[in-house]
Amino acid sequence: MILIGVDVGGTFTDLVVTNTASGDSKIHKIPTTPEDPSQGVIDGLREVCDQFAINPADVRHILHGTTIATNAVLEYEGAKTGLITTAGYRDILHIGRHQRPQHYSIMQDIPWQNRPLVRRAQRLTVTERLVPPNGDVLIPLDESAVRAAAQQLRSDGVEAIAVCFLFSYLNPAHEDRAREIIQSEYPDCFVTTSQSVSPQFREFERFTTAAMNAFIGPKVRTYIHELESTLAKQGFKQAELHVMGSNGGVATAKMVAEKPVLTLLSGPAAGVMGGGLSGQLVERSNLITFDVGGTSADIGLIVKNTYSEATARDTWIGGYPVMAPMIDIHTIGAGGGSIAYIDDGGAFRVGPASAGATPGPAAYGQGGDRPTVTDAHLVLGRLIKGKFLGGEMNLDLQAANKVIDRLASELGLDRPEAADGIMAIINANMANAIRSRTIQKGHDPREFSLVSFGGAGPLHGVDVARILDIPEVIIPPYPGITSAVGLLTTDLKYDAIRTEFQISDQVDTHRLARDFDRMQAELAIQFERDGLQQSEITYRRSGDLRYVGQGYELRVPFAASSVDAASLTHVFETFQSIHLAEYGHIFDDSPIEIVNIRLTGSGEMPKIELRSATASTDSLPLDHRPCFFRIEGTLQQLDTALYQRETLASKQSIDGPAIILQKDTTIVIPPGASAVTHPSNNLLIDTGV
Structure with a gap:
């Protein structure tokens, strides 16, 4: 069975194709077509089929991460x-x-x-x-x-x-x-x-x-219908189109056409799922997912193998409140295309404005004339002319030097110092965003691993982790397309919710059990419409709880099947623990209110299986080149080894400074850090903190 994941980002459209029978997976990236995102999807699908000799009629599932709904809101x-x-x-x-x-x-x-x-x-x-x-x-x-x-x-x-x-x-x-x-x-x-x-x-x-x-x-309805029609015309007549939802699962195209509000965090949610897969493969249960693309950085949290879900007061899109099931994801305007500038008050800033896909950074050679993070990486030697996107896209070092020089002149710095200043600001912005999802919510980032992916994530992962004293960075096998990989790790997922308003000292357990059963019956009907058998479906219960008199709730898991005094006592104790972690205090004598109950149904979908590392002999550096790194406050140019990731052996160790090249990203290992290839093909970097 052939599955294809297609994730449309602000700068690139990423594709991953996998054959579940052979286990083979291939990746592909093409520039996003902002004026018509579906064109990039179709072009990408056509190219992967041509490049890898795939008959479109053999494709069974196309899983799609889209920004159509999000952009419609953000752009009004x-x-x-x-x-x-x-x-x-x-x-x-x-x-x-x-x-x-x-x-x-x-x-x-x-x-x-x-x-x-x-x-x-x-x-x-x-x-x-x-x-x-x-x-x-x-x-x-x-x-x-x-x-x-x-x-x-x-x-x-x-x-x-x-x-x-x-x-x-x-x-x-x-x-x-x-x-x-x-x-x-x-x-x-x-x-x-x-x-x-x-x-x-x-x-x-x-x-x-x-x-x-x-x-x-x-x-969204027009987009979905036209995409389905075009897919059929292109020969994908057997392929079922599913779209990633904000809840970490996919939904049918029909469901998304009716309820597009469920897809507002489609792409970022896929990234969290892909990052979670890497964590599972290397047996890490506490993860911070760090997805940095050309336009934005998305931060998600996985605690004890459980995805953090957004509560009602956290679900805002474009300044509007949205009460729809969502993974808790924090997005900031920080990416490879983020523009560096001096504001009206004379402050040196980076982002949130981005050069996007068109014209893009000056280094793309498409007419961009403002300094960006990508230009800074090229100037510092961390991106390499002739090696970007596996050599498919040649970077213009002269254009990057020109825009960085102009900024440096305004700042009174030399070219490398100005480029390094861009790095310092963007990394600090990213670290602050991670603090908002960890420290400010009662989690110590030092107890987590940072899963760094996206086209720009591995360039920044170690530097950001060091700011937060995070000891380990995980780089997935295909970091530049981890969101597309995440699409192929998901299940068909639907949510039901019912408002209850029951207080802890007078809970009607019969009513709770009845309402959970009714919600399960409703979801079962939807899954049956989608062609799933009941044996393929699992259900997870939870609720929104608060102390009586509060105006906000916390999400608390419920027992899988039983609703009785013992299980509810455990629910209330769990609420107390979550409240303590989130806010630093509890109210022992206050009754607790069950505001809403929730049921999430998951129907199993075919999934990608990533291959393990196969090389048995450590590979030697391809080359060495000078790169700039800041060591103990001083910017220094160091001889840096270059490696090709595909040739790395299982358990091979690499000490920094080093740069690891692959088609979909570039990985920077600064001085004092060291990396080892995990048998699962994930790269584990010891940050040295």
Whole structure:
């Protein structure tokens, strides 16, 4: 069986193809086509099939990481959207929670007000009302008002409509009926309901999530349908298209076309999964995944082999709250294309602006005229002209020198010092981002290994790890395409959630068990639609808990099957431990509230099997070259050995300074660090701290 993973990044589109029968895997990279990302996907698939003699008809699964949904939100380029909501709640999307994103700024940029997902003229109300705790009908839905609202929104030219009623998370009947009416009046409209994408309390966040799903829905649906059609025309008629979700699993193309909000962290989530695979292969259970591409750096956390999940107060995309299942990933604008500059106050800064794929860094020779991190690496000797992308892309050292010289002149430094300054700033920015996901959440980074990947990650891994006193850096076998590899390690995954509001000293265990069973039945139906047998599915239970009176929750695992006094006692004890680690204190005498319960179903998918290192004799350096490194505060030019990674033997050791070349990245081992090739083909670097 042939599987292909395709991850579209801001600069490159990465592909990995694997044959599950032979175990062979091949990799490929091509520049991303920002104006039409699907073109890069199709071009990449065509090239790997031609290059590796693959018949498209033999491909069974294409697993895709995409930024379509994310970019639509970040660039505010979604559909003209309408909202139909309960009378009296027209302005909930504007009012929000009276939060000030910048507490001390007099110039507030409040996205849900300055860039509303639904403009006020397209927010209409109808009469209906459900009441808690069971969602009983107090006021029936005014169906004629729904019909009139649909007709008005159609005449206004909206492309998508979000239906958001006040207590629909308790009873979806009114939202479901409203959707039926809208679809009968406006068949071509993309319609979403709040309970279908986020069936939980907190109306502002739920309404915003539904509005975002509608806002990005038409664009993502069109992309998915056109991609499927083009794949069929290109001969991939037997291939099932699956798309990476933010929750660390893939979903069918049909599901993603209906609920694109589930894919907002598609690519970064795939990277965390790929980094986790490397950790498993080298038997490390505490990992910080560090994915650095051309535009951004994504940081994820794996604690005791468990992926850290984002809670409701952490899930913000483009300044909007999103209540959808997500791996906890922190993204900053720091990558190979990050631009170095001097700001209006005279400070030396790097990022978040990026040169992107076009024109890219000056070193790409495509007209870029601003200094970037990639240019600095080339000037310092860490990237090598004629060796980039396996020699497929020739770097322009003269152009890189020119832009770094211009910056150096403004700073009053020489060329190497200016380039090294870029390194110091970008590494500090990355280290600070890792602190926000470790130290600030009660984790000691010294107890973790840093899995460094992405096209630029292995260039920075050791330097960033040393700032944080992290003792070990792991470089995956294919670091430049680890996100694409991650796509081939995932399962089909769906989530269900239900709001409970039960207090620890009076929990109705029968109700909890019943609700878990109902959610499992719902997920089982979805998996059956996707062609999976129940024996292929596993379920994982969890809940969102807080002390009574708190306004935020923590995610806590539940027992796999039983809901009884003993299992709940363990749940509450676990909550106390998590709260202590996160906030440094607990409230022994305060009752604990089960706010939401969650069920995650995973259906097994075919997976990649990475081959072990095969060389038995240590390889010698290809060459030596001068490279700049800072040692005890002094920038020095040192003789540095060059190795080709594919020729390294299992358990071969390499002392720094050294540079290891491979097609998809360049690995820097600074002085004082040493690397060894693990039998799994992962590279383990002792940072020397």
